[in-house]
Amino acid sequence: MVFCVLFLLTLLSTGSLQFQFKHHNNEELLEVLQDVNSKCPNISRIYTLSENSVLGIPLYVIEFSTKPGHHEVLKPEFKYIANMHGNEVLGRELILKLADYLCEQYTKGDPKIRYLIQLTRIHLMPSMNPDGWQLATDTGGTDFLIGRTNNNSIDLNRNFPNLDRIVFTNEDEHIDHNNHLLEQLTQLSEPLQPETKAVIRLIMQVPFVLSANLHGGDLVANYPYDDSKSGRQRGEYTATPDDETFRHLALSYSTRHADMAKPNRHGCGDIESSAFPKQGGITNGAKWYSLQGGMQDFNYLSSNDFEITMELGCDKYPPSSELENEWKRNKDALLNYMWQTHIGIKGVVYDSQTKRGIPNAVIHVKNVTNEESYDINHDITSVHDGDYYRLLTPGKYKVTAYRDGYLPHTKLVTVTNKPHTPAQRIDFPIKPITIPPYIRIQTDNYINNKLEDEFDNNQQWSNWAEENEPVPEPIAVQ
Template sequence: MLAFLQKVVSVQGRQIVAVVAGSDSNSSGDGLPPSSFTWIGNMHGDETANRELLLRLADGMCGGALAAGDPRWRALQDSTVVRIIPSMNPDGFATRRRNNANNIDLNRNFLVTGAFPYPPPQLAVALSQDQRGQPLHPAAWGWAYEGNSSLQPEAVAVSAYLSAHMPDLSANLHGGSLVANYPLDACDSLGDVAYCPTADEPVPRLLAAAYAAANPGMTGSGSSFVNGSTQGAAWYPVLGSMQDWTYYALQRLQLTLELHSAKDPPPSALPGLWDANVRAMLRLMELAHMGLRGRVVDETTRGSLSANVGVSQPAGVRGTTADASRGGYFFKPMAPGLEYVFVVQPYDPADAGVPYEAITLNVTLGLGSTEDVMRGAGLQGLTVERLLLAVRSNPTTRKL
């Protein structure tokens, strides 16, 4: 097991620490890297309990206590790199203040990156009010007052960390409500309440529902949410969120988990909060494996290649890319019970003039139903792994 710290600095010079636990070795004979998951807590400094949850998770994983008592934890740690950032906003935590030391809401700060498919709202529109003086577009109003700034040091640090390590799945944790929120957080520049499904459906919805299913508070009789989960834009739109930045910039899925109704609960509440979330956290990390994991290499040289990985079935599902600099690795989340048809077009980024045949894959997960995702346990049936041997020739389609 690996555990070490990586440090960057907040506005006021406090360290933002990442703890890395789990396996750092190849998980298969095909040279595939282990699956990876990243947790990010305390983005809002006054939402403190999720920070304590992640500190306990880091201690349990690095110290071996979780794996020692449960074969599911042991299997997870043997096959997964887990990166834990307990506090993204240490300055805000120090003062129990929501925003960072520059009074910027970090979860509304990512719109300035240019990674979104829409521009920031015009300020005149964002600040427009109705006859009662209420914002016409509350999400745009919130961005204008709290997110409209250059990318803050904390956002720079965490976005760079995510970009460098490219988690297969991630989650950022909050307090103030009790629900599993899945992307997208906003549909357009105004961020009005609307439902706008991603091109990865139904996977994001299933991931959120699986977390909620393992958390009794989220699916209890008092919940107003279906399956304890919601799409952010249809509930509480946020412009410039880290969840949406991850979806657009990294082409990866991230959930926003609201884990405690009280933002700063007393220490006496923390053991119960851990008990309510620990199995849900385990299940969500297991689901970082759910999909097609592959490598693309040259058939002759075994050198790593890049590739465009398209999805022709189900219709409308977003593709992904394989990266030669990461060993030709790619990961595409999949839903159970559906046949996926992938069309992989390899290329050598160091020699774009060399043509490769396209490779077609027909893939179905071993899991049979959404119930297996939501109520299941362990890694069995979650993953399909493929080593793709790219043949140099004129472009044709080759079926495996």
């Protein structure tokens, strides 16, 4: 009795409360995050996205890092986003519990959790659609559709800019542009919702390496592309250039889940769902059913981020009594997936003369593991201080770093991916291109003579100059 009283007094004095497995409303969601932050202030930070929901509810994120609020060189960034469809609520509660668990285990000295947070900057967003959650909850949480959309009746997982059509067109026309495609977008099919705008800004501002989007309604790990190349609605496997890596990422979750990958489990009812257990609990999105404007494809094609979608169960709104068991069923998978942020290679691209990091350098990879080598036609770029992160499965690769004004640098790399360790570090010192003065003078004279021959009036020169202007840097989404 004395112990119970002392324990209660301790809770009251610290303001900390033990996590409860329940459906937390929108006010309680913030209270859980604040409680976690109060218990782990040195490794956590709560922030809100740039836009509120349609009904004005802030979109909260809790971050875990040894230096919250700052990108650190060679520390990759990870994110989980849940409750995008408001009536798919399990992910929301799992993310709240995950935040509580990371803080709790870090404080207890769990070596793996401490090491994970030391190596990774982790962002957890419990709810992207608090308005939809409220509607689903107010109507009993039993309908398969009520609460799915935001308060403008828009499905947020169809509201992102459709970059798939751009990359498919580039492929068909042999245009060598396969990444960071937002700059090529000329129009939107529909206005962006505030929740969508907020997440796009987050994606553009933080150099995420890996992420996942938590849904419900089936039990499967879904990987890109979500949009079929031909436009066919079902049954068309549409692989990204990183198909092998995406399959690995999906399996890293499904095989650590209690039964997602078990071949003898039951599906969720439809024909496609019944096949998932025999596929290891994973599926290509477009083969399952094609959708445009999805968040996972947008991440892959607009940034360096690799994202997949986890469908966490047949029941979109499970009762509170099942939440603790669902945490146990998903905990190892949630943690193991975060560790995949450290597969492949990472390093710094820097000027070989000044030793300064070079942002926006391109990292191109060629798989030379087998006799039939091939280019992985999806490049990533270095970020703020020249650091880069390239997710890869085990094998041999030729990796090339280059940027305008520098000589390209290629290295042969063998990737092994030892569990629970940082990615192999491969740095690229690249040489600036310098032209000796006597060659520059000769070159300038040659160019001037050619210009005099080929452009006989100022108008022609003006046209030529306009056509050869450098491509402007992408403008951040406003």
